[in-house]
Amino acid sequence: MAYRIIPETKSRFLKIKCPGCGNDQIVFSKASSGIKCLVCSKELASSTGGKLIVKAKEFKELSS
Numbered sequence: 001m002a003y004r005i006i007p008e009t010k011s012r013f014l015k016i017k018c019p020g021c022g023n024d025q026i027v028f029s030k031a032s033s034g035i036k037c038l039v040c041s042k043e044l045a046s047s048t049g050g051k052l053i054v055k056a057k058e059f060k061e062l063s064s
């Protein structure tokens, strides 16, 4: 699975599809800690050194 790394400078909302249960979840790219699926608690992304590492294959950037 290819991870996607979101640079800290680009703060925006991401819509991540949980690879475990298919739930769509909207997260903020500047999350200070890991993000877990609200439905099945699978880890969707982790935060390392100010970067968000998305562990889901499908995600969409939401332009605001």
Ligand SMILES: [Zn+2]
Binding pocket: 018, 019, 020, 021, 022, 023, 037, 038, 039, 040, 041, 042
């Ligand atoms: Zn899930």
